[in-house]
Amino acid sequence: MTDDRRDSGDDRRKPGSTPAEGEGVPIRRTADDERVRAAIRNELSLDRSQDMPPTAEYRAAATNKIIELKNVYLAFDRPILENVSFAALSGETIVVAGESGTGKSTILKLLLRLLVPDRGEVFIDKEEITSLKFADALKVRQKMGMVFQGAALFDSLTVYENVAYPLREHTTLSEDEIETRVREKLSFVDLNPDRVIDMLPSDLSGGMRKRVGIARGMANNAQIMLYDEPTSGLDPLTTATITHLIIKLQRELGVTSIVVTHDIRSAFRMASRIAVLHNCHIEFFGTPEEMSGSDNPYLRDFLGGY
Amino acid sequence: MLSAKAIGFAFSRPFYRSDLIQQMDSIGVQSLPIVLLTGFFTGMVLALQSSVQLKTFGATMYIGRLVAASMIRELGPVLAGLMVAGRVGSGIAAQIGSMRVTEQIDALNTLGTDPIRKLVTPRVLAALIMMPTLTVINDFAGILGGNVIAAAYVGIPTSLYWRTVWEQIAGGGFIFKYIPNDFVHGLVKPFVFGGIISLVACNFGLKTSGGTEGVGVSTTRTVVTASILILVVDYFITQLLLAFLPA
Numbered sequence: 001m002t003d004d005r006r007d008s009g010d011d012r013r014k015p016g017s018t019p020a021e022g023e024g025v026p027i028r029r030t031a032d033d034e035r036v037r038a039a040i041r042n043e044l045s046l047d048r049s050q051d052m053p054p055t056a057e058y059r060a061a062a063t064n065k066i067i068e069l070k071n072v073y074l075a076f077d078r079p080i081l082e083n084v085s086f087a088a089l090s091g092e093t094i095v096v097a098g099e100s101g102t103g104k105s106t107i108l109k110l111l112l113r114l115l116v117p118d119r120g121e122v123f124i125d126k127e128e129i130t131s132l133k134f135a136d137a138l139k140v141r142q143k144m145g146m147v148f149q150g151a152a153l154f155d156s157l158t159v160y161e162n163v164a165y166p167l168r169e170h171t172t173l174s175e176d177e178i179e180t181r182v183r184e185k186l187s188f189v190d191l192n193p194d195r196v197i198d199m200l201p202s203d204l205s206g207g208m209r210k211r212v213g214i215a216r217g218m219a220n221n222a223q224i225m226l227y228d229e230p231t232s233g234l235d236p237l238t239t240a241t242i243t244h245l246i247i248k249l250q251r252e253l254g255v256t257s258i259v260v261t262h263d264i265r266s267a268f269r270m271a272s273r274i275a276v277l278h279n280c281h282i283e284f285f286g287t288p289e290e291m292s293g294s295d296n297p298y299l300r301d302f303l304g305g306y
Numbered sequence: 307m308l309s310a311k312a313i314g315f316a317f318s319r320p321f322y323r324s325d326l327i328q329q330m331d332s333i334g335v336q337s338l339p340i341v342l343l344t345g346f347f348t349g350m351v352l353a354l355q356s357s358v359q360l361k362t363f364g365a366t367m368y369i370g371r372l373v374a375a376s377m378i379r380e381l382g383p384v385l386a387g388l389m390v391a392g393r394v395g396s397g398i399a400a401q402i403g404s405m406r407v408t409e410q411i412d413a414l415n416t417l418g419t420d421p422i423r424k425l426v427t428p429r430v431l432a433a434l435i436m437m438p439t440l441t442v443i444n445d446f447a448g449i450l451g452g453n454v455i456a457a458a459y460v461g462i463p464t465s466l467y468w469r470t471v472w473e474q475i476a477g478g479g480f481i482f483k484y485i486p487n488d489f490v491h492g493l494v495k496p497f498v499f500g501g502i503i504s505l506v507a508c509n510f511g512l513k514t515s516g517g518t519e520g521v522g523v524s525t526t527r528t529v530v531t532a533s534i535l536i537l538v539v540d541y542f543i544t545q546l547l548l549a550f551l552p553a
Contacts, residue, residue, distance in 0.1 A: 149409070166417050
């Protein structure tokens, strides 16, 4: 069993407690595991301001719209998006929130040009992508890294091969350079390369899979990262780790991120701005502070007790 | 559309050679035991049944002709096709279907890879190459199975058996002077069946929806559709070949 699985099992107990007798098989942790858990707890207890994403002053300096949706309409058997417009400045983290079925993940598919809107325009790095041919769309996608809800790692490939995949596909790097890059990315997402590179995705816990998914997404040094429910189904400690990673990517590498999530706590920690989808349109688009201070009845309902 | 794209990608870069070799192993080499067994026992039962019928006419020496004609022209390609449809078609549909429901196909797209180029083209090419190969092996195993029964049960010498096998092949006529018509029948069919199996499986796999239940549905549909298509298309190919390559 992997470390993360042990972590998530233990989260049901008080932090730091040992398994009680008769509670089943005691969980054995190595010194390495304890060190990781202590680091995560430390990270959680840090002042939130340390992770605060740059907001107002940052936007004043960065005016380059790297992602933009303009008056996007999309319908399948019913309308999904109506007149949706918003833009992300270079280096921002935009969180797209909303109830299930409101078209949050659809926005990611539009950005990747996996879907084409019925009307409206989508710009990636100032390039309008809705009219691109399939082959050209593949090139645009190389600018972006996508982290899927279930990580979507290739089952038949090892962790190493998964992270190396975009490098082998789209670069002329030598195998040594690829290995260096893979190890660097795995270390960035707090995984021990020596321990995980030969593992198959089925050997990994949910949290580890997500982290490998992030490493694969950023392997090509993508300047845009898209996350579909990155923290769903994870325990609180792993959720905090993934949230921290998204913030770390923005702070250290200046990556622009679009994060689709239900997790309001994580959203408030990582977002430069939050877009709330409701009834096929954007009900709110602003900073977390503006959102929590809003007297919009829907937002008050949506936020609940947060 | 899928067929045109899959074949078109075989002639442009990037070409996934290692995937092709892996699929040739998976579709061809790993299907060998099942195809050998099917062929061998079909040949044996053909020899056994025909010996009973031919004995009444005192013509048991023609067992070789009967087994060769049935195996090379019909049973070899069709049985190998049906076995591969069951073994390989279901596998391809389940694998690609699982990739679809776990978003791995979307992941390929987002990583800038065309899933048809990466997944479908190697499988279709591998099936087009390996199906005729498997069929030749199946035919040979069948004729060998017939030989065992003819020698052990009916008492026909092996040399006579193989001479009648050749008489059957030569009697079917030749194309381009040296290529027996029987071989053309026996190789065109599995080539087409290979295309049918791989394309049907990839198509249903890529269209999978509805989670793990959807994967099961795609797998079943693949085996049923591919098997029926093999039997139907076999009839039309036979008609065409008989019209163009009369004995």
